[in-house]
Amino acid sequence: MSAKKGLAELGEFGLIEHIQAQAGSAPFLKLGIGDDCSILTVASDEELLTSTDLLIEGVHFDLNWTGFEQLGHKSIAVNISDIAAMGGLPKCLYLAVAVPPTLSVDSLEQFIGGVLAETKRHGAILAGGDTSRSSGPLVISVTVQGTVKKGQAVCRNGAKDSELIFVSGTLGDSALALTQFKQGMSPAPELERKHHCPQARSELGSRLAGRKLASSMIDISDGLIADLGHILAASTAGAVLNLEAIPLSPSFRAACHMQPEIIDLALTGGEDYELLFTVAPDSEPEIDRLATELNLPLTCIGSVEKSGELRIVRKDGSNYQNQQGGFEHFAEH
């Protein structure tokens, strides 16, 4: 596929063949790209997990500060993050794109490059998709299929009174980077990386499920408070969060030092793609060992309560009230 070739000239089938040639193969995938459907075998001791995401230019991403390879990477990572949140490992990805006529083949190749690299990094396969032109923005739809051992999937509804609430990595970095991009600033590399190249925590999710450590789990896409809210609603429980326990990166801390209200980005900013999960209190040492194994911070940020409320408390015992709720995809930003 030549970079000089226009998309209309290259055509749908040329694009599909280009992707197909790079997609690779896997033992579980009997048939990949190129027929009406993929054919997948699921082992008899496994269950199939499926999630789908739609990403729209101008809503979910902005090409003013997002490179095409990053966009490809992120489109796959955020989708795989949903598999991680159930404790599964990703197997097959399906990519559908609607491309504005103005988009260059070169940009599209970079995007596909990011998609394939991130897919392969997780040992998964691009197994199908759809392509067309778009009458408006660039549209990306990704569907992921993963597997988990039968009965080991971790849902949102298992949180119980007195359990500890843990979160992986650090929070707020992605939202702070986005805020700075919108203000025309260049975020610190640490922040930018979290925004453009989030890491789906599938290894963590899979081990938490395999060792039966997590009673409930979700990935933080809409923001800590909104996503913890989903767990609490599904589990009919409340929680108390310790504001100062929320894990923050050095760059985020530095920004917070100048503007303390930035802490709300760690609570409600979203797009962290870290795992939020609940564990029995006596499992804390095992969680600490897992953090060492994976070289990934796993931080206890609070505990589940019987009451239906979600309270955020400061070290001095006072309640903290954040300024906004979680991310709502229909709201204008």
Added chain:
Amino acid sequence: MSAKKGLAELGEFGLIEHIQAQAGSAPFLKLGIGDDCSILTVASDEELLTSTDLLIEGVHFDLNWTGFEQLGHKSIAVNISDIAAMGGLPKCLYLAVAVPPTLSVDSLEQFIGGVLAETKRHGAILAGGDTSRSSGPLVISVTVQGTVKKGQAVCRNGAKDSELIFVSGTLGDSALALTQFKQGMSPAPELERKHHCPQARSELGSRLAGRKLASSMIDISDGLIADLGHILAASTAGAVLNLEAIPLSPSFRAACHMQPEIIDLALTGGEDYELLFTVAPDSEPEIDRLATELNLPLTCIGSVEKSGELRIVRKDGSNYQNQQGGFEHFAEH
């Protein structure tokens, strides 16, 4: 969900809950809408088929002549048609929609109504999805998972020399309806129904696969010539089609009588969602019996040849040359 409520007010989670309440349940679906992923069990004697489609307002549909309930119906039907084309039966559907802020909740409810009705008509379940606002056109992404008995899926690459080429139903009706809509005309009900409410031929596909009758199969979405071309390319074969054998509806025949060049819509128009399949010559009586069982015309329109060409011949033996190739999704129409 009140029709007076705006989408932004209703919010993403309100919309998801509204859909979830109507989605139903099925034994194979352990967990449906409402968590990070669905959980599906696949029987040990079955393989999983998956296909995904992206539908963009202004490219794949036009709201000037398409009702929202029809759009919901069609979005699901065209996706299930891909499962039918492999000989499978649909199980789980995933719907992602990006909604322009101007779209009324009432319209969205009609759309969801069409989606759910068509999904249930096939004994399938809406098992997950995604919702957001759109910065441009209405965007619909549908992914379908179906199953087929192990080893029975019918691919595109099995067509063999001297086999007969069959097609279900009639061709060209949908494309003729679209042409008439674009000209400001009202198509005959028979044509309009084929355009707005195509019937995925999953019962036919499933029986052809189960009885091992079809050696290759595809659904006609891009047009007879383009889709037969996919079978021939995958099977490294050629074919001869008999122009006068192509099955046409009474309304299409009437239009053809006035404008003979309309026949090209049956060859290249696309969106027929009929099944095109190849069978061994001695299977013809079984195909005829199947047509009677299903009360669905199954017409022999030609045969497979060794050569790599696709020829269309008239009754008098002369070659017919159609005016255009199949549908290319990147071309401007």
